[in-house]
Amino acid sequence: MRVLVVGGTRFIGRHTVKELLRRDHEVALFHRGQTPNPFGDRVTELLGDRQDRGSVERALEGQRFDGVVDIAYAWSSRTGAREVSHMVDALTPPPERYVYLSSVSVYGDGPLPLREDGRRDPSLGAYSEDKIAAEDYLFEQQKRGRLSVSMVRPPFVYGPWNDIPRETWLWDRILADRPVILPDEGRTLFQWAAARDVAWGLAECLQNPEADGQAFNIAEAEPVTHAEFIDRLARVAGKPVEKLPVSRKRIHELGGSSMGSSMYFGATLDAETDFSVSIEKAQKILGFRPTDPKEGLAEAFRWYLANDRGRMPKFTFDKKVLGR
Numbered sequence: 617m618r619v620l621v622v623g624g625t626r627f628i629g630r631h632t633v634k635e636l637l638r639r640d641h642e643v644a645l646f647h648r649g650q651t652p653n654p655f656g657d658r659v660t661e662l663l664g665d666r667q668d669r670g671s672v673e674r675a676l677e678g679q680r681f682d683g684v685v686d687i688a689y690a691w692s693s694r695t696g697a698r699e700v701s702h703m704v705d706a707l708t709p710p711p712e713r714y715v716y717l718s719s720v721s722v723y724g725d726g727p728l729p730l731r732e733d734g735r736r737d738p739s740l741g742a743y744s745e746d747k748i749a750a751e752d753y754l755f756e757q758q759k760r761g762r763l764s765v766s767m768v769r770p771p772f773v774y775g776p777w778n779d780i781p782r783e784t785w786l787w788d789r790i791l792a793d794r795p796v797i798l799p800d801e802g803r804t805l806f807q808w809a810a811a812r813d814v815a816w817g818l819a820e821c822l823q824n825p826e827a828d829g830q831a832f833n834i835a836e837a838e839p840v841t842h843a844e845f846i847d848r849l850a851r852v853a854g855k856p857v858e859k860l861p862v863s864r865k866r867i868h869e870l871g872g873s874s875m876g877s878s879m880y881f882g883a884t885l886d887a888e889t890d891f892s893v894s895i896e897k898a899q900k901i902l903g904f905r906p907t908d909p910k911e912g913l914a915e916a917f918r919w920y921l922a923n924d925r926g927r928m929p930k931f932t933f934d935k936k937v938l939g940r
């Protein structure tokens with residue numbers, strides 16, 4: 617298949633391109649060119665900005681694709697239905713399948729584990745709103761007979777090339793023999809997905825006839841508590857870890873935030889409410905088999921050691937909270 621990847625140069629996209637090449641697809645990347653293409657001449661590069669309809673039209677003029685995997689999300693300017701429509705309208709003839717990387721943040725609260733047919737809730741913030749609007753736009757194109765679409769909805773994604781400070785942020789503390797702050801007692805449940813599994817899901821949805829018009833959660837089989845996750849990271853690193861419970865009230869009084877310099881538990885990882893998703897549908901329909909977390913984290917840790925050290929932080933906010 618000739619496949620267009622929208623994005624593809626940073627983290628999940630990079631795993632996806634690797635997976636598509638492994639499956640012998642011919643791959644073209646559409647991105648702005650602000651990050652380098654890590655695949656050299658194994659892929660074609662089409663440069664443009666998805667926020668700008670004219671730019672997309674110019675980059676895709678005369679190009680034909682059998683499949684599209686749409687990954688890029690522009691945080692500052694937001695990527696929703698309008699930006700997805702720029703891609704869809706510029707694709708003539710339409711591809712056989714348009715696979716969209718959505719997120720579990722489309723779900724509202726509901727019985728756990730959350731399932732694909734559960735209630736979606738756009739009131740949870742701009743990101744959820746954009747993902748739901750993009751999904752709705754694509755499902756509408758499917759209904760009109762214009763496109764065949766599939767959605768992949770992962771929770772927190774980890775793995776080599778992760779450019780969001782999450783597992784690496786926590787390993788920074790473990791490797792520096794620093795205590796890890798546990799919001800309250802660290803009992804909140806959350807769920808992860810290995811980047812290579814998300815890549816597998818996106819590539820599989822392109823080709824699998826059963827994926828037509830469907831959304832799939834792609835994640836590890838089970839959720840873990842915050843505390844258990846820290847233990848997992850420490851085991852993979854072969855180090856002991858001291859976990860120090862601190863009340864969220866105290867953390868927030870001190871100015872703790874989910875991102876930036878006052879981060880206390882890895883980017884956007886903390887939540888007071890439990891969260892888990894079912895992967896039964898992907899297992900049944902796509903034959904999805906999640907990576908063993910031990911194996912996936914070991915791979916991520918090897919990458920972290922080889923690529924992500926030498927910028928050891930000063931732990932300023934940790935010291936403010938813990939007094940040491």
Ligand SMILES: NC(=O)c1ccc[n+]([C@@H]2O[C@H](COP(=O)([O-])OP(=O)(O)OC[C@H]3O[C@@H](n4cnc5c(N)ncnc54)[C@H](OP(=O)(O)O)[C@@H]3O)[C@@H](O)[C@H]2O)c1
Binds near residue numbers: 627
């Ligand atoms: N990380 C998670 O835990 C998680 C969980 C669920 C869903 N997701 C989804 O994963 C996606 C992002 O993954 P990633 O960053 O790892 O993907 P990626 O495809 O590896 O990297 C982002 C790509 O988007 C391109 N890009 C950014 N803005 C663009 C624009 N305006 N026009 C064209 N290209 C643009 C970037 O290249 P240039 O900078 O060169 O343009 C880069 O190639 C998002 O859709 C996000 O919602 C992530």
